Amino acid sequence: MAFTKEEKNVLFIIIFAAIAGMFITLFFSYNARISLKQFEKNGKININTAPMETLDTLPGIGETIASRIVERREIKGNFKSVYELVEVKGMTKKRFEKIKPLLSVEDTEK
Amino acid sequence: MSFNRPFFFITLAFIFGIAAAALSAVNYFIALPVCAALITAGSIAGFRKKAEKTMFLLVFFAVGFAVSSFYYSYNPPNNIKTFLIKNPELVVKGYEAEVADSPERGDGKIYFNARINKVYYSGGEAAGLSGLIRVTLEEKTPFAIRYGDTIKVRGPLNKPKPPKNIGEFDYGEYLKNKRIEYISYVKTPAVEVIKETGGNIVLGTSYAIKDKLVSIIYSVIPQEQARIMDGLLLGNQRALPREVFEGFRITGTAHILAVSGMNVALIALFIFMLLKLARVKRKLSALIVMGCVFVFAVITGAQASVVRAAIMAFVVLTAYIIERKPDIYNALAIAAFLILFFKPGDLFDAGFQLSFLATFGIVYFNAAAQQTLKPLPAWLASLISTTLTAQILLTPVLVNIFHQCSLISIVANIFIVPISGLITITGFAMWLVGIFSLKAAAVFGATAWALINIMVWISDGLSKVPFASVSVRTLPLYTTMVYYMFFLILPYKDIEIRKKNFSLRLTLGGLLVLLIMLHIGNTSEKNKMYAFSLKNSGAVLISDGEDRKILILGKSTGRAFYDVKNSVAVFLRHKGINVLETLVLENWRDKESIDLLKRSFQIKKIIADAGSLAPKKAVFTGERYNEKNRGTEIDIYESGAGVSTNMYEVLFSCGKRVARKTTAPAYYYTCGYECEGIENCFVNPVFEGFSRRGKNENGAGLKLSTTGMAEVDLKKGEIKNFKAVYAYEDGY
Known part of the structure; x- marks a missing residue:
């Protein structure tokens, strides 16, 4: 299996990216940046008013669950508490605990 | 010089046919039978071996003409x-x-x-x-x-x-x-x-893949950088923050945001490498890569640039499978032919033109450029060569469509293109890993995040260099033709015509320099005023008796940024204006639009009233509020009845203040301007479309009202392009 010069360059870049990425994750609090950066500016996400595209960006929440949240809101009305989210199909306890600190049922804009 | 590539010339004839049909706007009723007759005659003459080359080209010209006229003029009954x-x-x-x-x-x-x-x-x-x-x-x-x-x-x-x-x-x-x-x-x-x-199930599946890839990006990269990644990898330019896009535009590196040859080449290389690791046979790998390239082209929106690159990749990979040597010119011609056969309208698409011209330029000039840059290290020579050769054929198109030329493009590309390549490869790895584990993909996301920050920092810094990008007026057709003729013969010594020491290259080169100097030097426009027709604000550009440009922006409401970006800045570039003597802001609240103007043009002085500086929505920083600070960046006037009049008196060398009976601000411009028999009339061009008005002692006034941009000759007092000009007697 002989790689061409270009393929070796690509392989080298991928290995470098992985090593550099681990370094950045360890020393620059990168994981916190992913979870909180998009919400930092706006405070918590109001699950009664956030559009699907915003709910979609919550960690662990894809388009399917985001659209189910919106659907539940439309059918049964506003959530009275963030804990009511567990009623949404696909919202496991683990997923909910991860996003709970980012949620609110009212506006908390800074 | 030998250029024995018949398909290349067939495609050129086809393109000319498309252009002729689009420009002549012939209905398909007429075009189709005429073309059919031409094609039949051409084919018969070709078979009889009478001037077969010419007839062949004429046949394809007719095919292009027919396809284009059908495309533009045929609509089914239920359309x-x-x-x-x-x-x-x-x-x-x-x-x-x-x-x-x-x-x-x-x-x-x-x-x-x-x-x-x-x-x-x-x-x-x-x-x-x-x-x-x-x-x-x-x-x-x-x-x-x-x-x-x-x-x-x-x-x-x-x-x-x-x-x-x-x-x-x-x-x-x-x-x-x-x-x-x-x-x-x-x-x-x-x-x-x-x-x-x-x-369609194929498209549906491709878009579902795209949604998954997009969600991986936004899950493992902070949103600000994720938007840039979305633009870089998937061509979604709308996701980019405005100031980032402007930075790329000014530095001449916006092409990295158009998914094209580099992305396709990298994805092909990436997948080839993975398949090699999995010990998949090479010809099967080539087929799999073709499938992946097809999907990639679909999910990135199938724009002309990526379709061109995908078709060329197919040609090269097919040649690899059947063990033949691929020809880049023919591959380029096939891509153009196929795209234009189904969508002739793409010929007039900026993306199509830029993509094909850049690729042709790189291929055509590459050997000569590499030879010239031989003393440099190979990687640097290659980078400069690619940038330079792409720019050669692009420049007239960029000037005529966008009215700008980036002087810093070569330097910017040397830094930004390699970084964008690293980001692309890192992004592919992130996607691959992200299918299985977002946590593991975040490692690559972290590297991409760092690289994106570096790239944006470089682009932002370079974009602030004075005259990084200059406005250039549309080149006349003859200048464009001389330009292309000169550069097309440049690499080939044997095209030089030597007759009594006459050198075609030197003659064309000298002529080109002269035409460009005349073009750049001829931007003077004295005593003119242009009143913009805008949706959410007002703007006027004045060119005074000494050709000094004064831009007045007034009364911004909400989405004034788009008025400035899409109308005002575009007009300034169209006119080849690079320097504004003064920028005047009246109650202007949109900071982003001022940042845009400051980046794109040299502004010597800014005058702003207090309405533009009010706290919370301040255009400039709060400490400037209510300070007279002449001689520095901003001159500020207090709000009140006199402020606008003061500003206008300062600005207008021939302006004459008209007495008024109201206390509210009124805006005047009179320069011996005749208004259909009404004396001492005045106009309010900044607020065209709004209801602000004024009146003079005689109780008569005039409001310049237009449904489009008004052009005023200040010396003669003539207005062009206005629809309604009327006198009224009421005040504010």
Whole structure:
């Protein structure tokens, strides 16, 4: 299996990216940046008013669950508490605990 | 020099045929039979071996002509355009349509094309219709809209409005080249999805893959950088923050945001490498790579640049499979032929032109450029060569379409292109790993995040260099022709004609330099005023008796940024203006638009009233509020009755203040301007379209009212392009 010069360059870049990425994750609090950066500016996400595209960006929440949240809101009305989210199909306890600190049922804009 | 590539010339003839049909606007009724006759005659003459080369080219010219005239002029009976033309009295109240591509998000909106199938009007509905429309939704739509969904909309269909100001982008013409005649702007409550997941299964699957890739990006990279990654990897330019895009535009590196050859080459290389690791046979690998490239082209929106690159990749990979040597010129010609056969309108698309010209330039000049740059290290020579050779053929197109030329492009590309390549490869690895584990993908996301920050920092820094990008007026046709002739013969010594020491290259080169110098030097426009026709604000450009340019911006409301970006800045570039003597702001609250102007033009002085500096919505920093600070960057005036008059007296060398009886600010410009027998009249060009008015001692006044940009000759007092000018007697 002989790689061409270009393929070796690509392989080298991928290995470098992985090593550099681990370094950045360890020393620059990168994981916190992913979870909180998009919400930092706006405070918590109001699950009664956030559009699907915003709910979609919550960690662990894809388009399917985001659209189910919106659907539940439309059918049964506003959530009275963030804990009511567990009623949404696909919202496991683990997923909910991860996003709970980012949620609110009212506006908390800074 | 040998250039024995018949298919290349066939494609050129085909392109000329398309252009001729589009420019002559011949209906297909007439064009098709004429072309059929030409094709038959050409084929017969060709078979009889009478001037077969010429006849062959004529045949393909006729084919291009026929295809283009059919594309532009044929509409099936159930087409929405045909339907609405036949029923002009109908007012469309709503419609049903199927989403025809993957919606793009950006600027607070969602954009997509849709295939209309039903319209609702007062008293009825019409089903079974066809045709594409362009739909814009508010981004806060609380449900997903996907390819293949059928939507029901309450709202009208409109024709795109023609541009109102000189130099503005003609959206209607752009859509017409894609056979879209109607647009629909929809607010959230007026739209619902009535049927999900229709459409073509191949496209549907590709878009589902795209959604997954997009969600990986936004899950493992902070949002600000994720938007840039979305633009870099998937070509979604709308996702980019405005100032980032401006930085790339000014530095001449915006091409990295158009998914094209580099992305396709990298994805092919990436997959080849993975398949090699998996010990897949090489020819099978080539087939798999072709499939992946096809999917990549679809998910990135199948724009001309990526389709061109994909077709060329197919040609090269096919040659690899059948063990033949590929020819790049023929590959380029095949790509052009196939794209234009199905979408002749793409010939006039900026993306198509830039993509093909850049590729042709790189291939055509590469050998000569590499030879010239031999003393440099190979990697640097290659980088400079690629940038330079692409720019050679692009420059006239960039000047004529965008009216700008980036002087810092070569330096910027040396830094930014390699970084974008690293980001692309890291992004591919991130996607691959992200399918299985987002946590592991975040490692690559972290590297991409760092690289994106570095790239944006470089682009931002370089874009602030004075004259990084200069405005250039549209080049005359003869200058463009001399330009291309000169550069096309440049690499080839044997085209030089030597007769009594006459050298074609030197002659063309000298002529080109002279024409360009005359063109750049000839931007003087004295005693002119241009009043813009804007939606959310007012603007006037004055060129005084000494050709000094003064731009006045007034009364911004909400979306003034787009007025400045899409109309004012575009006009300034169109006129080749690089320096503004003064920028005057009256009650101007949009900071982003001022940043845009400061980046794109050299502004010597800014005058702002207190309305522009009010806290919270300050255009400039709060410490400047209520300070007279002459001689530094900003001169500030207190608000009140005198402020605007003061400013105008300062500005206008021939301005004369007209006495007035009101205490509210009034704006004057008189320079011996005759207003149809009304003496001492004055105009209020900044607030054209608004209701602000004034009157003089005689109780008579005049408001310049236009439905488009007004051009005023200040010396002669003549106005062009106005629709209504009327006298009135009431005050404010």
